[in-house]
Amino acid sequence: MKYYIKNKTLFLRGNFRAVSSGAGGGLSDVSTIINRTVEKNFVHDSPEKFIEGIVREEGCTGDFYGLLTAVDMKTLCVLINRTVTVFITAGVSNPNPKNPKLPGTINIIVHSRDGLFDEAMAGLIITATEAKTEALFSMGYDFAGTTTDAVVACCSKDNEKIHRYAGRMTDIGRWTAEAVLFGVQEAIARHDGKKPAEKPALYVLSTIGGDHWIEWSPEGCPYYPCHFRGQACNYCYCPFYPCNDEELGYFIETSAGGTVWACTTCILMHHPEIVDHMKKYPMATISELKKVAEVKNLKINAETET
Known part of the structure; x- marks a missing residue:
């Protein structure tokens, strides 16, 4: 898996087996996954075609999944925990049925270097969502997410399948939950201006002196x-x-x-x-x-x- 940011878009490139809850999502083999920043009042007749246009303009061939957000990519948090890499953009300011003054989008992409059975990838969506909710509650919010949140889980489709399940009692689930729980809070803090966000941040879970997250630079x-x-x-x-x-x-x-x-x-x-x-x-x-x-x-x- 390779990733880079170009033209307000996070690109993940590789040979993935993936499941997505975003526009045009589902379960499939894809070679590109993106998270694109759009204007706050973005409207498009077909988000899927809009995403395809971005992918093709970059010269990417093959199938793809994409997520959209109004959050700036400079607030992106990338978190590495053992064999899991998690990408998070998060804002909580998008209209929601309970409180129209609370909108935003929390997009999460989970990539595993280990091979995953399809059921494990589906499980990672649940695990990531649970951890996101825990993060929001721990920050004092009274809602579990926004109306436009989305999650993608993926791994290399050529890897030997190692993880069949991905609940929080499993290794892969625990690593993912740890990254999401910490990362959602950091991403929101960066989006809200409570932490500097001149460029995306990379966090690594260090085990020296007890598990703790460090921001690498x-x-x-x-x-x-x-x-x-x-x-x-x-x-x-x-x-x-x-x-x-x-x-x-x-x-x-x-x-x-x-x-x-x-x-x-x-x-x-x-x-x-x-x-x-x-x-x-x-x-x-x-x-x-x-x-x-x-x-x-x-x-x-x-x-x-x-």
Whole structure:
């Protein structure tokens, strides 16, 4: 899965099995998922065709799912919890039957690096909605959501299916609920101006010293430079992970008896030249980037240097 923001639109690109409660949603194989910012009084005869126009204009082929919101993408919260990545835009200011002064849209996209059975993806919609409601109540709101909220759950359709269910008692459900519970509150705070929101925020669940969320930023990182001086940190959390490319990493055994992809010596994504190429061509493949590195005589794998 790769994601990027362009023209007021969050794009997720990949080879997904997905379920969506948004316009034109359902259960299907899709290659693109978007969340698009529209004007507050947006009206369109066919939201599905409007979304398709955005997808095709970007040059995306294949099927797609899309969500719409009046919330600015600079308030987007991206949250990484183990194998789950959650994308949230949230506002609570859209007309609602109980209180016409309380409108907005809370859009949530859940992506799992693990494979999911269809029933698990459907379960993630329930889990994400429950966590969203808990977040709203914890903030003092007396409603469970807005009238235009939507959720998408997805995974790579080629992955081996691992999770059959996704309630909050399961690992995948718990990881999702943790991210949504924290992320909805952060997204609303950013939308309401209670927290700075000059650009999207990336949060990672750290397990050091007990589980807690940290907002990652390349500016002022205490570990810089973790690979080499002059490195670029834009893709510190690599969009290709786990790439399974043995030139860039390797599998190691975990204390639980399984295996995990390790790429601590990979420096491909830290070269400024590679970052520039990714920004210009966000759908570039690992092979393409390795060729760029070869042409520019850049090392792609080395022991950490300072």
